[in-house]
Amino acid sequence: MSAPRFAAEPGRVTRWVILGIVGIVFLVPILAMVEFSVRVGQPVKGVQTYGLQHYAAVFDPANGGAYGELFRGILNSLGICAITVLIVLVLLLPTMILVELKFPKLRRVLEFVCIIPVTIPSIVLVVGFVPVYSIVARVFGSYPWTMAFAVGIIVLPYAYRPIAANLAAIEVVTLSEASRSLGAGWGSVLWRVILPNLRRGILSSCFITIAVVLGEYTIASFLSQNTFQTALVLLQHTDPYVAVIFAVFALIFAFVLLLLIGRLGSAAPGSTGRNRRTA
Amino acid sequence: MTTVATPLAPADTTSGAGVTSRRRSVVWLGLAPFAAYVVLFLAIPAVLAVASGLFDNAGAFTLANLAAFADPNILKGFFASIWISALTATIGAVIGAVVCFALLGTKPNGFLRTTVDSASSVLAQFGGVMLAFAFIATIGQQGLLTKWLISIGVTDNVFVNFNNGGPLLYQIPGLVIPYLYFQVPLMVLTFMPAMEGLKSTWAEANATLGGTRFTYWTRIGMPILAPAFFGSLILLFANLFSSYATAAALVSQGGIVPLAIKQQLTSETVVGVANVAGVLALGMVVVMIVLMTAYAALQRRASRWQR
CATH class of the missing domain: 1.10.3720.10 (MetI-like)
Structure with missing residues (x-):
């Protein structure tokens, strides 16, 4: 398509010059991290030697002690991820469906509640979490997984949006009425009609929950729990190379996760998406 | 959209108004877990965080801290x-x-x-x-x-x-x-x-x-x-x-x-x-x-x- 002269769009050259410059500037720190992680020792007479020693060291069982804390942090983070996802699925999702079906007037209230955490900085919430958690610790003990309750709140805005968008795109009320009139009980309406239709939104919000939980630092550091991020900060002082290696891994992991969300979101709702799924 | 919620109810309960209202309150209970969670981990911490600045060490209300x-x-x-x-x-x-x-x-x-x-x-x-x-x-x-x-x-x-x-x-x-x-x-x-x-x-x-x-x-x-x-x-x-x-x-x-x-x-x-x-x-x-x-x-x- 030859662009009309007065279209709002930029020309081909302009577009690629802008994207090229910004892209390169944004790639530099990533490349610097990769370069940093393959450095071996200090440069001799201005020549830096490179190798994969630091990568090998991560998986060397002899270093189990040195990186043990980090791996425990990663395990804790994964546990917190699982429980946070569970909070989204067991507390947020049913509430959203219930509000959509039975209390449409409460939709705005629910949205407002779910957006609030964006406007309260996590550092402010932390000031309040500290006393709350002194009670939580007395009830459940001071385990890393208890952090999931606090993280679940931080995640609310991100988890809410994809599900809400999905709910708005399908006719939940019509669908449930149709299946009810065909004799389905509420259980099968939920399991066989509503949830399958919400699959895409639910998946997106689970992925984004995982990405946010893995990147969470503020709450973990104030509640003195060992998670992936707090372990990275500690490790950075003793072994900056390995800390950077894990940062690169995490960035790639998050990128893939969010690329998946992008794919899920771009598969248009309606006929094309459905065809692709059954094909 | 808002009108559809009520016509659903008769399909649920053909037996009488008493059952309908009881069902209605059971449905309200469905909102309770999420509400409790939000109150415990969002409302209370947020209020504690903001209000704690307005109390002194003895727990009495004061605006003196704002001197900070x-x-x-x-x-x-x-x-x-x-x-x-x-x-x-x-x-x-x-x-x-x-x-x-x-x-x-x-x-x-x-x-x-x-x-x-x-x-x-x-x-x-x-x-x-x-x-x-x-x-x-x-x-x-x-x-x-x-x-x-x-x-x-x-x-x-x-x-x-x-x-x-x-x-x-x-x-x-x-x-x-x-x-x-x-x-x-x-x-x-x-x-x-x-x-x-x-x-x-x-x-x-x-x-x-x-x-x-x-x-x-x-x-x-x-x-x-x-x-x-x-x-x-x-x-x-x-x-x-x-x-x-x-x-x-x-x-x-x-x-x-x-x-x-x-x-x-x-x-x-x-x-x-x-x-x-x-x-x-x-x-x-x-x-x-x-x-x-x-x-x-x-x-x-x-x-x-x-x-």
């Missing part, structure tokens, strides 16, 4: 937080808007757009500690760029020593560089929908009336996009104002409000009044409320053109 805002260090912290947020939000918004402009006309589901979108969400949300590492490796003492500058003879560059206070990266002004790294992607994410709202018919109308590309942008594009642009700018400002992890990983002393809160929570430094962390939290919330009110107002104006 007169402390020069705390004032400096708020000032630093505000200027660094304003600076990075402005630069980030301009660069981000230019990137959005460059993306105009590309296929929304195409490879380029999905890649830019995903990269933007990663960089905008996953920043924190890892962002700090990326810049330690780039412009830290041993960073790629620092070493390269030294190798070409610029041994006395800002990355090694800024303002006689050591490497730029570990000082408050140095935070601008990593912060831009997540402000620009956030701008791309929030501003792109508004950019896409520009109708091609407006460009055509402009052309048929003899306008040029320049008049299109100055007379049509920019005025229409202005509310969305400033809305996104406020969002960027708020985002930076509340961010903590990157600064915590890079700057060891205080200097901005979140770091001051950390200092207050970990060791009560002398300001002379109680619960300074709570007072600072209150100050941050006030700033955020002002920002969000302005944002909501601009958003209402912006949405007029996004249908």
Whole structure:
């Protein structure tokens, strides 16, 4: 398509010059991290030697002690991820469906509640979490997984949006009425009609929950729990190379996760998406 | 939509009004778990955080703690937080808007757009500690760029020593560089929908009336996009104002409000009044409320053109 002269769009050259410059500037720190992680020792007479020693060291069982804390942090983070996802699925999702079906007037209230955490900085919430958690610790003990309750709140805005968008795109009320009139009980309406239709939104919000939980630092550091991020900060002082290696891994992991969300979101709702799924 | 909920009820219960109302209350109970969770972990902490600044050590209500805002260090912290947020939000918004402009006309589901979108969400949300590492490796003492500058003879560059206070990266002004790294992607994410709202018919109308590309942008594009642009700018400002992890990983002393809160929570430094962390939290919330009110107002104006 030859662009009309007065279209709002930029020309081909302009577009690629802008994207090229910004892209390169944004790639530099990533490349610097990769370069940093393959450095071996200090440069001799201005020549830096490179190798994969630091990568090998991560998986060397002899270093189990040195990186043990980090791996425990990663395990804790994964546990917190699982429980946070569970909070989204067991507390947020049913509430959203219930509000959509039975209390449409409460939709705005629910949205407002779910957006609030964006406007309260996590550092402010932390000031309040500290006393709350002194009670939580007395009830459940001071385990890393208890952090999931606090993280679940931080995640609310991100988890809410994809599900809400999905709910708005399908006719939940019509669908449930149709299946009810065909004799389905509420259980099968939920399991066989509503949830399958919400699959895409639910998946997106689970992925984004995982990405946010893995990147969470503020709450973990104030509640003195060992998670992936707090372990990275500690490790950075003793072994900056390995800390950077894990940062690169995490960035790639998050990128893939969010690329998946992008794919899920771009598969248009309606006929094309459905065809692709059954094909 | 709202009318459909009631016709459902007769299908449920054919036996009488008593059962209906009981069912109704059972359904209300369905909202209880989520409500309880939000009250326990959102409402209570938020109220505790903000209110704790208004009580003294004995637990009595007092406004005396607000005197902390007169402390020069705390004032400096708020000032630093505000200027660094304003600076990075402005630069980030301009660069981000230019990137959005460059993306105009590309296929929304195409490879380029999905890649830019995903990269933007990663960089905008996953920043924190890892962002700090990326810049330690780039412009830290041993960073790629620092070493390269030294190798070409610029041994006395800002990355090694800024303002006689050591490497730029570990000082408050140095935070601008990593912060831009997540402000620009956030701008791309929030501003792109508004950019896409520009109708091609407006460009055509402009052309048929003899306008040029320049008049299109100055007379049509920019005025229409202005509310969305400033809305996104406020969002960027708020985002930076509340961010903590990157600064915590890079700057060891205080200097901005979140770091001051950390200092207050970990060791009560002398300001002379109680619960300074709570007072600072209150100050941050006030700033955020002002920002969000302005944002909501601009958003209402912006949405007029996004249908």
